[in-house]
Amino acid sequence: MADEDLDAVMDLRAAVAGEGRWIGAELPLDEEGDRARIRPGRPGTGAFVAIAEEGTLIANLGIELAPYGVAHLGMCVADGWRGRGVGRALLTEAIDWGRTAGAHKLELQCWPHNDAAHRLYEGMGFVQEGYLRRHYPRNNGELWDAVVMGLVLDEERPGSSLH
Numbered sequence: 001m002a003d004e005d006l007d008a009v010m011d012l013r014a015a016v017a018g019e020g021r022w023i024g025a026e027l028p029l030d031e032e033g034d035r036a037r038i039r040p041g042r043p044g045t046g047a048f049v050a051i052a053e054e055g056t057l058i059a060n061l062g063i064e065l066a067p068y069g070v071a072h073l074g075m076c077v078a079d080g081w082r083g084r085g086v087g088r089a090l091l092t093e094a095i096d097w098g099r100t101a102g103a104h105k106l107e108l109q110c111w112p113h114n115d116a117a118h119r120l121y122e123g124m125g126f127v128q129e130g131y132l133r134r135h136y137p138r139n140n141g142e143l144w145d146a147v148v149m150g151l152v153l154d155e156e157r158p159g160s161s162l163h
């Protein structure tokens, strides 16, 4: 992602948020906060986009490495471009970024009804690690569950010795 992609990424996020069923963000977006968080080049973050041949930005992925070594990610593919391998390509880049950045694990959350996301993440080796019941308030007054998924990159370091 380059600086000049930021407007298109915000438009994409607004469009996907407007679908009302896939991502955590809802309309209206927190423009100022999102721009500050999503802009490329922020230390400890990776930002990726997919651009179609005609130049349209069709997907983005953001990943942020927490101080404790876990990288958190979120992504969007534009309606009309889904199911064509774009998500898989971006996630492959993000996993590489995580390894290079020294993350021992990647983590994300998705809605239980998001079958495409589950299929993508499980296909890349993520496993369900948690289930958050009635966790996220939505603008329509509902409380949505969320699935926590993780991909461990470091299986070598010992786990806890306190049993």
Ligand SMILES: CC(C)(COP(=O)(O)OP(=O)(O)OC[C@H]1O[C@@H](n2cnc3c(N)ncnc32)[C@H](O)[C@@H]1OP(=O)(O)O)[C@@H](O)C(=O)NCCC(=O)NCCS
Pocket (backbone or CB within 6 Å): 016, 022, 023, 075, 076, 077, 078, 081, 082, 083, 084, 085, 086, 087, 088, 089, 109, 110, 111, 114, 115, 116, 117, 119, 120, 123
């Ligand atoms: C979820 C999302 C990122 C997946 O990206 P994508 O480009 O559509 O997925 P890909 O084409 O790379 O496919 C990846 C895998 O998911 C599967 N898949 C894609 N769409 C699917 C669908 N609607 N139902 C079931 N499986 C689906 C593909 O078959 C593929 O699996 P395979 O490798 O076993 O064949 C994308 O659909 C999206 O952005 N949706 C809206 C926003 C969103 O949900 N973001 C993620 C929030 S957690």
